Amino acid sequence: MATLEYKCPSCGAPLSFNPEKQNFYCEFCGSSFTAEHIQSLYAQAEQTESINEREVKSSEEQRDQAKQKGEEFDEDCMVSYSCPSCGAEIITAESTAATECYFCGNPVVLGSRLSGEFKPDSVIPFALTKDMAVEEFMKMCGKKKFLPVGFANKTQFEKMQGVYFPYWYVDEQMQASEVATGKKVRHWTSGNRRYTETSTYRLFRTGDIDIRNVFEEALRDKQGAQQKEPQTNREANAQEAMKYLDHYHDKKRHEMLQCVHPFDVSKAVPFSMSYLSGFKAEKREVGKEDIADLIGERMDQYARRLLEDTMAGYQAVSMENYSDNTLGQQWRYTLLPVWITTYQYKGQILPFAINGQTGKTYGKLPVSGGKLALWSAIVALLVFVVAVLGGMFFL
Amino acid sequence: MMKTKSLPKFTSAALALLLALGATLTVFAAGFDYSKSYLLRDEADLYPGADYDNIKEKLDSVGKQTGWQVAVVTTENNVSSSRMDTYYNNYYDNNRSFFQSDSVMFVIDNASGNRIIITHGAAEQYFTDARMSEMKNALKPFLSGNDMLNAAYTFADKTLEFYQEGVPLNGTYENHVEGTESEDDRLKRENKLLYVLTRWGWLMGLIGLAAGGIFAGVNVGRYKFNGKSGTYDLRENSSMKLVDSQDVFLHKHTTSTTISSGSSSGGSKGGGSSSHGSSGSF
Numbered sequence: 001m002a003t004l005e006y007k008c009p010s011c012g013a014p015l016s017f018n019p020e021k022q023n024f025y026c027e028f029c030g031s032s033f034t035a036e037h038i039q040s041l042y043a044q045a046e047q048t049e050s051i052n053e054r055e056v057k058s059s060e061e062q063r064d065q066a067k068q069k070g071e072e073f074d075e076d077c078m079v080s081y082s083c084p085s086c087g088a089e090i091i092t093a094e095s096t097a098a099t100e101c102y103f104c105g106n107p108v109v110l111g112s113r114l115s116g117e118f119k120p121d122s123v124i125p126f127a128l129t130k131d132m133a134v135e136e137f138m139k140m141c142g143k144k145k146f147l148p149v150g151f152a153n154k155t156q157f158e159k160m161q162g163v164y165f166p167y168w169y170v171d172e173q174m175q176a177s178e179v180a181t182g183k184k185v186r187h188w189t190s191g192n193r194r195y196t197e198t199s200t201y202r203l204f205r206t207g208d209i210d211i212r213n214v215f216e217e218a219l220r221d222k223q224g225a226q227q228k229e230p231q232t233n234r235e236a237n238a239q240e241a242m243k244y245l246d247h248y249h250d251k252k253r254h255e256m257l258q259c260v261h262p263f264d265v266s267k268a269v270p271f272s273m274s275y276l277s278g279f280k281a282e283k284r285e286v287g288k289e290d291i292a293d294l295i296g297e298r299m300d301q302y303a304r305r306l307l308e309d310t311m312a313g314y315q316a317v318s319m320e321n322y323s324d325n326t327l328g329q330q331w332r333y334t335l336l337p338v339w340i341t342t343y344q345y346k347g348q349i350l351p352f353a354i355n356g357q358t359g360k361t362y363g364k365l366p367v368s369g370g371k372l373a374l375w376s377a378i379v380a381l382l383v384f385v386v387a388v389l390g391g392m393f394f395l
Numbered sequence: 396m397m398k399t400k401s402l403p404k405f406t407s408a409a410l411a412l413l414l415a416l417g418a419t420l421t422v423f424a425a426g427f428d429y430s431k432s433y434l435l436r437d438e439a440d441l442y443p444g445a446d447y448d449n450i451k452e453k454l455d456s457v458g459k460q461t462g463w464q465v466a467v468v469t470t471e472n473n474v475s476s477s478r479m480d481t482y483y484n485n486y487y488d489n490n491r492s493f494f495q496s497d498s499v500m501f502v503i504d505n506a507s508g509n510r511i512i513i514t515h516g517a518a519e520q521y522f523t524d525a526r527m528s529e530m531k532n533a534l535k536p537f538l539s540g541n542d543m544l545n546a547a548y549t550f551a552d553k554t555l556e557f558y559q560e561g562v563p564l565n566g567t568y569e570n571h572v573e574g575t576e577s578e579d580d581r582l583k584r585e586n587k588l589l590y591v592l593t594r595w596g597w598l599m600g601l602i603g604l605a606a607g608g609i610f611a612g613v614n615v616g617r618y619k620f621n622g623k624s625g626t627y628d629l630r631e632n633s634s635m636k637l638v639d640s641q642d643v644f645l646h647k648h649t650t651s652t653t654i655s656s657g658s659s660s661g662g663s664k665g666g667g668s669s670s671h672g673s674s675g676s677f
Contacts, residue, residue: 146614175638181645192654199647206639212632262628306635365618372611380607387599391591395583 005108006277009033009041014106016278019126019162019337019356024274035125038274083108098164098273098281109273113283119333120284122268125275126162126337126356133160133339136359137352146375148345148368157341162356164276164335165257166218166284169265170295171332176303176324177206182314201314205307209324213265214298216291217254218284218333253351256340259362260355263336267357271335281335288331300324429493432458434466439505441469441543450547457551461558463518464495467547473506476676483513484671501550503543510538512550512674519672521557523566527674529553535677570672 006015006024013028015038024033083101092099097113100106114120128136134157141152150156179202186197269275303324311317337356342349345366352363427436433454435447442450450467458465474482483502487494494500497516504510512530514522522530530553537546583590591599 144618146618177639182642189654193651194654195649195651197647197649200645202643202645204639204641204643205637207635207637209635210633211629214627214632261626302629302633305629306633310637310640367615367618372614376607376611379610380603382603383606384599384603387602388588388591388596391595391599392587395591395595 005106006038006042006274016107017125017275018129020129020132022125022127024277035269035272035274039272042274096280097283098276098279100278100280107278109276109281114271114273114281118283120166120271120335121332122265123164123271123275123335124263124265124268124337124357126279127267128337128339128354128356128359130160130162130339132359133162133354133356136354136361137341140361140363141365144365146367146372148366151343151345151366156343160339160341160354162279162337162339164279164281165338166282166286167334167336168216168218168284168286168288168291168295169332169334170214170216170299171210171212171328171330172214172299172326173208173210173328174299174303174324174326175206176209176300176307177204177322178304178307178319179204179321180308180311180317180319182311182317184313185315202320203311203314203317205310207303207307207310209303209306211299211302214295214302215261216286216295217257218286218291219253219282220285256351256353256362257336257338260338260353260360263355263357265334268332268334276335279337284333429464429466430455430458431495432464434464434468434493434498434500436466436468436470439469439471439503441503441505442547446544450544450551453548453551457555460555461518462497463516463554463558464498465551465554466494466498466500467503467550468500469503469505469543471506472504474504474509475507476509479504479509479511479676480513480673483511484673487513487515487671499554501547503546509676510534511676514672519568520562521560522570522672522674523563523568524570525566526557526563527570527672530557531674531677538677568672570675 007013008015008026008029008031010031011026011029013026015024015026015033017023017035018025018032021032023035024038025031026033083106086101086106092110096110098107098109101108134154137157137160138152138154141147144152182201182203184199184201186199188195188197300322304319304322308317308319339354339356340351342351343366344350348366350364350366352361354361428451429435433451435442435451435454437447454465454467468483468486472482479502483500486502487498487500495516497518498514499518499522500513500515502511502513512522512527530550533549533553534546537543537549579590579594582593
């Protein structure tokens, strides 16, 4: 089967990566294991899972069969697996690479999703536990006075999930040249005349440039699940899987993930499936070729900015010619840790995200209209009184 | 400890207050009495002893009948006849806490020998030019004889007489000086809070509403866009070795403009006084 479950070498219970201790900790027997230890134990299994494509194909066949049966939900986005612990069917989105069994709750890594060209180069392991992430979120809420009553409550965020999102990181070495014109303007006064002298220069700049860690998300936008009453367990499971997609596979996911940046990529470690145990993970869907142009444009833009920064002292710098020669380019497919959750308020699903490495928070918080109106009225009244008192002194 | 430390401060503050009050009382005690119906200030000391009390009683009686404040003021200010009107009208304005809005004031400047009668408010209508002349004629014999006591009595009697005769139908009021004070200025002087609320309240209200709106908007924004977008830090993630850097001069041109030397100066100083009638110095 194309799933991998990490078990405690001491007692055999499910094993998850512990962000706080940066090791593997068994909640049942209390044993701790280093990442290296677990990786060496599971090296063989990970290797096997990485090259096992058969289950993926089998899953695709299942999907085709389900389609033929006329099941209406979006089958294009789901694949089924068997839980290695309880044998239950795990239905996931096609891009999901790590999840947990809906029946027994054990963490499962879908190794075949991270095989071959889809194997990430590096991963930034979670540094914040779920409790720490909730704490960060509560800290953010604590400073906000206009949240609806009961919103800043830890139980609201019990369903917070740790997800590894796929990103491309690109480094480039290049030699870039720019020709531009710049002006220097000088003013002086003599008698009753004011003089303005404008000198025009042609500026030549060439530099050896090294640009690192230009990043781009490697996940596509998808449709969520259709909200209908499930007829079979399989449909129910599928809908559960699609709900997970609904939470963050929408147009605003990109903005959400952008806002929890930056990540300290110097802390990235070579990829190992073991880091995914206990978290959800998404495999990349965007290849180098899909974003090569976009990254190229961004590199050019950054190189020009670096060259133009050396043209200080000139006004109205305008570029005449730019050229570059790429000397080297390195792409790294990296998984980034993000804690995500959602909150339903007045029919709206509001997503929240917390950087799993730094704790930086993002989210559109709900505002209690009544509280805000009351405080705005108080502020308006205070300003009115101050204005009247000021008026009595100055008018 | 607290009591010991604060006692000297309290004592000195109390002494300062007593001194200030004492000084005030000393000034006021010297021939100064007033109520809503009368005011008598005898700075020139023209009414010694019982005369002072008799005049006070007379003025009070007339004031109560007319509803005006009937005032006699003697001074040693040595004001010239041409400045009597302005000077004593300002004197009235600057002492509004003692003077009533409706008043008739007979001023005797003992140092210069000039006198004036100044009316304010409702009394103005009763003191036509003709009656002012009549008042002057009635006072002259006593003033020329330096009989200030009877001059004061006559002033009070004539005031009551004019009141009882009512407002003349075709009287002229050339002796009246219309102050430059507008309704706004008057309200501003008399009730600043009401002035600010009625004249500028709309603006204050708008400022308050705008502040409330900005407060709400900023907070909605803070909640809506919670978390600054993570931007790529080029400085931190890049390095550059400049291998060629040339700045080649192409050309230059110079333009000039003439500085105009026009200048303007201006400024105005405004002031105002209340409407009043006066007899002119006599």
